[in-house]
Amino acid sequence: MSKIEKSWRPQTALVHGGTLRSEFGETSEAIYLTQGFVYDTAEAAEARFKGETQGFVYSRYANPTVDMFERRMCALEGAEEARAAGSGMAAVAMALLCSLKAGDHVIAARAMFGSCRWIIETLMPRYGIESTLVDGTDIANWEKAVRPNTKLFFLESPTNPTLEVIDIAAVAKIARAIDARLVVDNVFATPLQQKPLELGAHVVVYSATKHIDGQGRCLGGVVLSDKKWIDENLHDYFRHTGPSLSPFNAWTLLKGLETLPVRVKQQTESAARLADFLAEHKSIARLIYPGRPDHPQADLIKRQMRGGSTLICLDVEGGKAEAFRFVNGLKIVKISNNLGDAKSLITHPATTTHKNLTDEARAELGIGAGTLRLSVGLEDVDDLLEDLDAALRAA
Numbered sequence: 001m002s003k004i005e006k007s008w009r010p011q012t013a014l015v016h017g018g019t020l021r022s023e024f025g026e027t028s029e030a031i032y033l034t035q036g037f038v039y040d041t042a043e044a045a046e047a048r049f050k051g052e053t054q055g056f057v058y059s060r061y062a063n064p065t066v067d068m069f070e071r072r073m074c075a076l077e078g079a080e081e082a083r084a085a086g087s088g089m090a091a092v093a094m095a096l097l098c099s100l101k102a103g104d105h106v107i108a109a110r111a112m113f114g115s116c117r118w119i120i121e122t123l124m125p126r127y128g129i130e131s132t133l134v135d136g137t138d139i140a141n142w143e144k145a146v147r148p149n150t151k152l153f154f155l156e157s158p159t160n161p162t163l164e165v166i167d168i169a170a171v172a173k174i175a176r177a178i179d180a181r182l183v184v185d186n187v188f189a190t191p192l193q194q195k196p197l198e199l200g201a202h203v204v205v206y207s208a209t210k211h212i213d214g215q216g217r218c219l220g221g222v223v224l225s226d227k228k229w230i231d232e233n234l235h236d237y238f239r240h241t242g243p244s245l246s247p248f249n250a251w252t253l254l255k256g257l258e259t260l261p262v263r264v265k266q267q268t269e270s271a272a273r274l275a276d277f278l279a280e281h282k283s284i285a286r287l288i289y290p291g292r293p294d295h296p297q298a299d300l301i302k303r304q305m306r307g308g309s310t311l312i313c314l315d316v317e318g319g320k321a322e323a324f325r326f327v328n329g330l331k332i333v334k335i336s337n338n339l340g341d342a343k344s345l346i347t348h349p350a351t352t353t354h355k356n357l358t359d360e361a362r363a364e365l366g367i368g369a370g371t372l373r374l375s376v377g378l379e380d381v382d383d384l385l386e387d388l389d390a391a392l393r394a395a
């Protein structure tokens with residue numbers, strides 16, 4: 001990153017950061033759909049492979065369009081280095097596995113994205129990596145779970161779907177005291193509303209599939225950290241296991257980044273308005289929205305986040321039947337387990353995203369039969385409000 005790029009504010013960095021222009025001077029970023037690269041001479045190839053000259057050698061390692069996406073994400077996050085992956089889960093998997101070995105111990109907040117939980121609870125034990133899942137909202141639980149072999153902490157905040165918030169700075173402090181690493185899955189907060197690296201985390205991961213694309217087009221993921229951690233832990237793992245992002249998807253995500261601030265701002269404003277409306281509605285039994293003063297962790301949210309959320313968690317009065325009637329009655333809001341999209345999307349976690357958990361595990365996470373997660377999109381907020389109101393009345 002040049003000195004000029006470093007001084008840019010997020011909205012400028014997201015339009016111009018990391019741009020590589022070819023000899024044609026194109027305005028929009030070029031899509032380098034190429035697997036490999038050619039060299040003028042055998043000597044030039046030798047020098048490139050030795051690292052004596054800068055340049056690309058193979059798109060599994062690096063590609064100019066993917067590079068632009070990684071640079072732009074670094075500019076936004078304030079990170080030194082990034083590696084983009086083909087999906088959010090590829091990013092999470094590599095961030096967790098690249099720095100762990102048999103005999104290590106991981107502590108994770110139990111409220112996490114289902115596939116992240118599978119990696120920690122099911123996959124890692126096969127390779128001799130132990131874990132403890134804790135209620136991450138109580139900092140004492142993290143401290144109590146520490147063992148002599150604890151090497152990594154993992155959390156998501158706000159959590160899916162109940163939008164609980166975990167004190168990132170406090171967990172980072174515990175991790176640093178024992179020379180362990182804290183990895184934060186920052187998808188729900190977006191890179192604009194929360195800065196885990198500034199709060200003391202070592203590594204941030206994103207599913208770029210969500211707000212970063214934001215228009216439901218492609219999968220993507222990214223891991224960001226300091227250069228030393230990426231060089232020592234991720235670099236070789238990434239090259240030799242091949243979770244690389246397609247240049248076409250990198251281009252789509254670059255275009256998503258240009259409009260990320262305007263979209264997140266609008267979606268957050270609309271979500272806040274809808275949350276206020278739903279909180280007062282007689283058919284709603286519980287409403288959780290980071291940004292409302294009645295959120296159980298409103299003080300922490302004020303300290304840790306720069307704005308509210310684009311997501312709302314709500315419980316309709318009754319149970320599954322009432323929740324289904326409400327969801328089925330919606331005309332504009334679509335039924336989908338995705339989030340962060342221009343289209344408003346609603347999902348019933350107990351029967352979709354969290355169906356693999358036991359009733360007990362769901363209860364621990366606060367997911368009931370009537371719980372719904374609403375991702376607020378870019379439609380006119382009054383249309384959304386009328387849609388929700390009509391469906392609630394009908395239910």
Ligand SMILES: *Cc1c(COP(=O)(O)O)cnc(C)c1O
Nearest residue numbers: 087088089113185187207209220
């Ligand atoms: C969607 C999501 C993931 C996984 O991302 P994909 O791009 O679907 O692989 C991981 N963590 C969180 C919090 C998510 O919302």
